[in-house]
Amino acid sequence: MSKKDSFNWNIKKYSTYFKSILAINGLILISITSCSMERNRPIMKINSYLRGYQNGHKKPSLSKNLLATLINREDRDIIHLIDIRNMKRIPMGALNTPNTEPISISLSANGERIALIRKRGITSQLILYQRKSGRIQEIELKQLGNPTKVSIGGKGKILAVEVTRQGKKEIDLIRLNN
Amino acid sequence: MTINSKQKQNIILFFLISLGIASCIPYSSQRSIQAFLQENKQDPALSGNGEKLALIIGQSGQQTVQIRSLKSGTVLPLRHLSRHQPHSSPSLSWSGRYLAVIIQRGNRRTVVIEDRLKGRLHSIVLSGNRNPINTEISPEARRIAIQFSQGNKPFVEVFDLSGIIEPEFLK
Incomplete structure (x- = not known):
């Protein structure tokens, strides 16, 4: 070579x-x-919208297209609901009444049913709100107790509720008939 | 009413048998049954299809996430979440395949998502020194909303999960 x-x-x-x-x-x-x-990746469109509210958002609940949070207005919390496809706020006047204050919120998967725990005076109420009909229904607990947190199933047919009874936290399951 | 000697014998025998059975139950299991009954059960989160429930059980500092099937009542296995307590704010996707929860890693609170189907754990990478307080995964697992605290002010950010985990189809 x-x-x-x-x-x-x-x-x-x-x-x-x-x-x-x-x-x-x-x-x-x-x-x-x-x-x-x-x-x-943070979703800038949603996050910059949320940052626009000075008093901050808390306790988020997501459905497929909606985001519910609690925001503080004039020293009390109110429900804030937005459609995250177009960032439009959905009025919640029926639930944001002056004599009540929400403490926990949960959306069904299509956002049609909203489970809510709210304070009214010294008592806490468990509420089911149906957006289409505007129906507000108070849900009774199986036993006496103080409801503190709620989660609704995606189909809106079942609730899991954290309840404080004699200082102990328990979870009640409530199947909804309608 | 007088008790004859035969009845006396039976009472003593019953007492001795009861004592024997009670002593057969080990102290630790008595204690664990007692602990289970006294344990707090909190932070409920239903799967979208309403068939599974995630919850937090245990006393302060040792809170642990658990998933239960509402059909069978059994506790479902989690591969990655037997440590890093305290756990908080669990949430489930539509079928319960994905569990999002806040865990403790060193001195930081971190949001993780366990994929129960593939047995993988995904960490949500958070920039800066932000402390997650509440979290919720969307039913179809495309987004996650996280509440942070900065000083006394809470704020929420939403993250896109597409490209990290497979989405679920709502049935």
Whole structure:
């Protein structure tokens, strides 16, 4: 083998090495990129809307298209409901009454049914609100107790309610008939 | 009413048998039954289809998340959430495949999502020194809303989960 042939062969050999190194580097780069893509992304449209409210939002509940939170207005909490597809606020006048204050809220999957615990004077009420009909229904607990937190099933047919009885927290399940 | 010697014997025998049975139950299990009855059960969260319930059980500092099937009443297994207590604010996706919950990692509170189908744990990466207080995953698992506190002021941010976990279809 002449010197020139040997030189060409070395170039071929090393170019194969370089190619494989480049391929490995490419794979590493892709995996690093895909790892960083795993980072959850804040939804700017919703978050910048929420930041616009000075008194802050708390206790979020998500349905497929709605977000319910509690916000503080004039030293008491009220319900704030928005459609996150268009960032339009949905009026909740029926539930935001001056003599009551919400403490827990939960939306069914389609957002049609809203379960709510609200303070009225010294008592707490468990409420089911149906948006379409505007019906507000007080739900009775199985035993006496102070309801503090509620979760509604996605279909709006069952409630799980945290209830304080004699200083102990329990969970009541309530199946809704209608 | 007088008790004859035969009846006396029976009473003594019954007393001794009862004593024997009671001593057979180990003290630890008596204590665990007692602890279960006295345990707080709080933070309920139903799955979208209403078939599963996530809740927090246990005393202060040791609160642990649990998922129960409402059909069978059994506790469903969780692969990653037997430690990092206290846990708080659980929420479930439509079928209960995804459980979002706040856990303790070192001196930080962190939001994680356990994929019960694939047995994977996804951490929600939060920028800055923000303290998550409440969290809720949407029924179809496309978004998660997290309430933080900064000073005394609460605020909520919503995160997009598409590309991290598979969405669920509402049936």
